[in-house]
Amino acid sequence: MSILNQVGNYFRDSQVWGSIMRHGVPRDRRTRAMAVLSNVFLHLHPVAVRKSGIRLSFTWCMGGLTFFLFLAETVTGVLLMFYYRPTVEYAYVDIINLRNSVVTLGLLREIHRWGAHAMVIAIWLHMLRVFMTGSYKPPREFNWGIGVILLVLTLLLSFTGYLLPWDQLAIWAITVGSNMARATPFAGHEGPGAAFLTIGDVPLVHAGSDARFGLLAGTFVGPNALLRFYVLHCIFIPLVVSVLIAVHFWRVRKDGGISGPL
């Protein structure tokens, strides 16, 4: 014991340790506050929080779990990107190989896929908790709005990811989903009003120029759609989500922390 303590103290007294952790062991009020304040990740939190707010039966930790699942998806997703090629030729084969891969125990993709489903459920439950505690009421109206956008983006993340394995489930689910864009008023070639948008006899909105075409980069779910969904899924949407999560967390603090009775 005393040897362990000595070794511990040796490291804690060293210059290296002191340069990383700018505070002592979090044992008293001051160092505990410092632990949160001087760590860029932990300082997403305030130093002290309302007791009722962090009770598990109040928040269910659902926002935190949604965030954790987002992180888990990011990490597994980046790892998947090492192995996966977004082309019609390779996509499916790569997924099969990932399943049988020894290095990742064949788990990488399974975790990523199930994690995505779990995140969708977690975000609904987080929203349910926020609603049921009336936490969208002033002063948190704006953060609720940010949350709604996060919800939409989470669903879109899941939706764009659905296509990437390039199996039957993928292309037909995306076909069903994207067919709706065909019917966008004015912007889809089967939508109301599109027939009025013409120059002379030439229709402006047709299968090769409408909203669905923009989504799929083609008139059917093909190689272009795969590439487009890949970029949206791996780069664009995660970036936007990250920024919005930052705003979301910032506002949770600025709006007075987790809500409680006034």
Added chain:
Amino acid sequence: MIYLLAQDSAIERIKSLINAACAPEFFLPITIVLFVITLVFYRKITLPAVAGILALAFTAFYVVSMADPDFLKIIKKPDNVPITMMIFLVGFFCWLSLRRAAVNDQRMERGEPLEEAGADDKVLVWPDLVYTELIALVLCSVFLVVWAIVLKAPLEQPANPSVIPNPSKAPWYFLGLQEMLVYFDPWIAGVLLPGLIIVGLIALPYIDRNPRGNGYYTFKDRPFAISLYLFGFLILWCVLIVVGTFLRGPNWNLFGPYEYWDPHRPAALVNVNISDAFWIYLPAALNDRGITFWSPGLPDQPALGGWIPAYIIRESPGIVLLGFYFFVLPVILAKTVFKKLYTEMGFERYLVFWLLLSWTAIMPIKMVLRWMFNIKYFLAITEYFFNV
């Protein structure tokens, strides 16, 4: 032997009873009635003993159902696994929040402090919160890894554009929207309604001006808001996902949960539009009774020298109905049932509120009309892809 047979047929009878109850004309009213009962008796139903028995009964029912090969096939499909999870998690957390609401409501009535009281008691984030978070994180990781080991994630045959699966389903979380396609034009189900859901959710804090119920669980302080939200989330979102998963089979026909998905089963009844009902069925019924001044047939001539196209005349009954629903009904309600609400909200908020409420309500209305009266569209201007 005979005993076994009798038992067997008893099970078969129960199964066909459940299959029959899942026919949409029963399923929808039953769910809505259950929903209303739950909210009205939320204090009794959420009592741990009552809720526990209900949960056990439901779980037992779910597990026993797996003995049925058709049901098992649906549940076992990897992409449907999250739906089983959703059913139980949503159930549990709805119970938890209503339970806490019930406890708080009783406390308030007795003049006791809320469960969340002591808003000024602060604790340090380190260690109280970070450790909770750490534990949640570890549990969640373990859960994910175990899940990934036990169950293979969905992967089907390689994509083949020439083999169209029947039924073709959207990702499970969009099944509610896909279900709406049955009742509405694609531009409404696929574009307008999702848009309204998003806008409506964002607008919610600005419409709900009730200052009570901020930061604690309660039902009594905001029954209207909670009922509406839960109706949307549970019935119009989750139940429709369940319908889309368990009851929608080949050709998007409806099947019972224990029914074989026969792709050759003929489609159900033909549905009629309001215009057909008005111009054809109504006069035909009158003719049968000997009143003959009005002969059945859709109007196909424009009026007023071509100023009013034929389809407007044809669809006039639907136009009148929808006009009443969207524009007259809100005025009547503002003067009666929603009088208090209207004074609280003011004109602009009420306008947005009605826009959202009317579109939320038209969904179950159309479902009921469709399943109980075989009505398809109020307004069917197929010429311009405009069917409501």
